[in-house]
Amino acid sequence: MAEERIELPQGTLDLLILKALALESMHGWAISERLQQISREALQVQQGSLYPALHRLERRGWIKAHWATSENNRRAKYYTLTPRGRKQLEVEITAWRKLTVAVAHVLDIA
């Protein structure tokens, strides 16, 4: 099964995290679970690379973090999309679409 998974291209992890957080605030583990689920287990998200990515996004001001109590009374660090993050998400989605269309076009023609 593992062999069928696609390695995430450089930079797309940020996009996926932003997308996952667009719906609601989540803690780290939940984000990794969500990414697995919505990509229908097709994408290989290295759990280890998730956390450095979260710090990077926070540094850029696209997400914010705060500690809160989770469903079973455990403290967890929740990440929320900031307004700037939301804009960035749109920018990145547009860019991604353009890229995929262009790449697909090239592939079709060639």
Add this chain to the structure above:
Amino acid sequence: MLNDLLYRLRALIHRREMDAEVDDELRDHLERETEKYRRAGFTPTEAARRAHLALGGREQVKQQSRDSRGTKFVEEVHQDFRYALRSFARTPGLTLLIVLSLAIGIGANTAIFSITSTLLLKPLPYPSPDRIAMLWLRSPGIGIPQDWPSPGQYRDIVTQNHVFEDTALARGDNLILTEHAKAVKVDVIRTTASLLPMLGARPMLGRIFLPEEDQPGKPETVVLTYGFWQREFGSDPNIVGRSITLNGAPHTVVGVLPAKFRLNHEVIPTVAGIDKPDLFLPPEAEAKDPGNYGSENYNILARLKPGVTMSQAQSDIAVIAARLRQEKHRDPSFTISVVPLNDQVVGNVRTAVLILLGGVALVLLIACTNVANLLLSRAAVRQREIAIRAALGAGRVRVVRQLLTESISLSLMGGVAGMAVAALGIFITRKIHPGNIPRLDELGIDLRVLGFTLAISILTGIIFGLAPALRASRVDLVTNLKAGGKGSSVGGLSIRHDKLRGALVIAELAISLPLLVGAGLLVRSFVRLAHVPPGFNPQHVLSMNVAAYGPHFQSTQRIQFYQQLTERVSHLPGVTATGAVSALPLTPSVGWGGVLIEGYVPPANEPELQVDLRVATPTYFSAMQIPLIRGRMFADTDTRNMPSVAIIDQAMANRFWPHGDAVGKRIRRSDETPWTTVVGVVGVVKEYGLDTDARMVVYYPHAQVPAGTMYVVARTTNDSASTADAIVHAINAIDPEVPVYDVTTMQQRLQDSMARQRFAMTMLGGFAGFAMILAAIGIYGVMSFLVTQGTADIAIRMALGAHRASILSLVFQQGMRLALVGLVVGFAGALALTRMMSSLLFGVTPTDPLTFFSVFALLLLVALFACLFPAGRAMRIDPMVALRTE
């Protein structure tokens, strides 16, 4: 962007908290992941294993998270820096030597750079100062190197030149201000209206002179300087329009100049020798007379038209000078020279300053050599440590960065210490400032120099840190670790295997020697100079300027005044003799003119005979202890009704009456004046300084040629200030309206006359001292490095039976061989370099053998001492201990 920076800053400050948070977060993640697997039916151990596997290396994740916070670089630098400090603490001696070398090099450099920029580079505080020039008459053929022009010549220059935009005529003068109870001597400059605007002066109050005030028949007006206005009129804001009394006549104050306007003796050396003018007056009547060629007492300043060079101006003025030479029958060597104002001001200090600058460059070179040397040693000793770090996975970049951090820290410490040295140097320079070096009172560390220092110090760190760092980072791990890290590249106890280091030591000594020789020559010159007999006895002689002039001082009153003065002062307690002269030796006062000798017809090509003219009271010679060689002194009977008499000095007697028969011969000042009989011959006096040969002198008795302004001298039993006060008081008691000023001892005047030489000597001596210390540090550093490297070598020799004495001589031989080579090279260099100093030397040749050999011996001794400690250490090595640690 701002957000990003704030985040990084926060991350840097709350580093620990953020690390703990990541820890918590990862733990939470692992717990949830484990739970997930448990729920899926795995055993707790298996679930935990899978969870860990999915996350990957926890420490790695933590490290990556830390990296993505963007503080990695700063943290590493911080780490490097802490590490550097620790390594400095481990080798305090070496660190101290490096910092000291840098501090001396950078400090001396900054101090001298500040001085140079103040003296030579800082433009004069006038608008486009490079276009202002001063005009001088020169007649080198008849022994007049420089003389003041006259109003007639000024008029010719103004009307005939094609190069000047503006010209100004000025004359220094002394006046008496009688506004207060006691008369005050006032230094003034009488000038055309053009001078002040040419120097960029704007009035702070009122106005400056109007062009029409250059014309005859205008009311008497004055413009005050700020200092004078403040001192004499208590900064009275309503001064403009007020009348003040100068030389008994009312003058209206029309303006006050601002505080920042500076004009002093260095810029405009007036005939009156005044230091700073207190006020300005319009030109007097004789200056307004275009036919006045006789009164050569004026300064001419000119501003060049834009685009005209100084040499163009010079050739234009040469034409006018040639015309004057012909029309006015001047001597054939007569010229008018155009001197750029800056040269005028800096003049003869330039050579000294440039030599100092060369000296400092050499010191900086030695300092850098030292630092390079010591850093190389440092890196070599640490090869094993670097090899270990490399083996533990430190990248090459990381190692180089570490070493660079260290050397930059070192150079920064050196830079800071250097600033302290510079500040100290400037403080000392200001302290010893002789007062007659132009513009030195403006000295201070300026910010540009500070930046320059920091740049040098950091650059030194980078350049001299990079080479050893790169070399050290290219280490061969295996060889180094195996070799026990004592530097496989170095061949034990022989400098021959380390040519670079040896060359550095040679260079240091080769550079130090010329510096020390230069300083030595200056010291010898100074000693020679100080031993030149001035022609009078300067011990316990008080001197002061007394100005008995003004409308109520006609000839008779002047004679009476000075007779009364001599009478009263000589009876004061503590005074043994007193007298007066019109121009005292070693003061700016002057007086010269032509003389004709009965029976002597000058050859046709020889110009008019010029001599120094002095007026003296009968007791002047005995008070100064100027010896009488032949004939008699002036007597009280040499009055106006008696035949006119003169005393000449021995220089004149020897020239015209070499057979000792001068007494009774007759001289006169011009064809119109009656003959004067020579009644005595006195010793030669150094009028202009110990290093200058005076012209021939003719003295006239005051009772026959009554001058107003005289220098009064009094030989006293001690130099106490109370005696001086008593004398001034006694003179004031005769006439309170006669100002007394410039009160000081002849000893002090003598000291002041040597101030320039003392300054140059002290400065170059300081450098040479620094150079010597640095060279000693250099030899010491290299030799002790050699001993450290060669410990095993020495231990083996000892174990094989070598005597301690032979070890000692081995180390000595190594060090002294380098030292000797360096000294020989330096000796040759000094022979070539000191020739440039000849203008600064007095009574010593630039290749003075005594100086050369003493310096050679001194440096040899210093080198010997520098080797002594490392050699002693080598001798005390315990072979057992040394070999075991290997």
